[in-house]
Every structure is written in C-alpha cells, then in structure tokens.
Amino acid sequence: MAKKLYVGNLSYNTDDASLEAAFSADGRSVLSARVITDRDTGRSRGFGFVEFDDDGEAQSAMEAMDGQDLDGRTLRVNEANDRR
DNA sequence: GTTGAGCGTT
Numbered sequence: 635m636a637k638k639l640y641v642g643n644l645s646y647n648t649d650d651a652s653l654e655a656a657f658s659a660d661g662r663s664v665l666s667a668r669v670i671t672d673r674d675t676g677r678s679r680g681f682g683f684v685e686f687d688d689d690g691e692a693q694s695a696m697e698a699m700d701g702q703d704l705d706g707r708t709l710r711v712n713e714a715n716d717r718r
Numbered sequence: 719g720t721t722g723a724g725c726g727t728t
Contacts, residue, residue: 642720670722680719707719715721 636665637692640714642681644669645705653682656704662695663687683714 641653648656654667669682686692692713700711 640721644720646719668722673723678719679722681721683722710720712721717722 635689636685636687637689638683638685638714639692639696640681640710640712641684641699642710642712643707644678644680644682644709645707646678646680647705648678648682648707650682652705653684656702657684657686657695657699660694660698662691 644653648669650667650669653669654664657667658664663686665685665687667682667684670679671677672679686695696711699709702709
C-alpha cells in the first residue's frame, strides 16, 4: 500500500531531485517526490510531497527524516492531506 | 517562508 508524505519547511534550494535523494536514503523506495513551486512566480513554496511504495517505508522515512536538517532547514514530515 | 492542478462544468 503506497503512502504519501507532506514535507514542510523545505529550503528554497531543495528541488525534486534532492528531495527524492534525501528520502530514498537508507534503502527506501521513493515512488515520486515533488517540491511544490508557485505556479505564477516559479518560486518554491517551501514544501513538497514524497510518495512511498509501502506505508511501512513511509512511516520509517517520516520518523527518520522529521526534524532532520536539509539544506539548512529543519524538515517537517507528516502524512499528506488530500489535495484541495 | 507549512498540505500539490487543470480541465471544463460536478
């Protein structure tokens, strides 16, 4: 069962690739990783989403990555809400 | 700097 995580408090330097790299560390399989950018300005909105193949991996990633430092920002990791 | 989009009319 796949699970999706919300990752907040990202650095504006963090992009899709570095987000995926950070969350696929320690052998986890990231299905997809996306940093949300403002559609009009193209700037990062400072948060993103990472989807995992297995909810157990998502949980371990959440525990492992929440509070960790990435590009100078302290990550906030939670289960994602549905798109609005 | 904290929860995603666009198409097209549910």
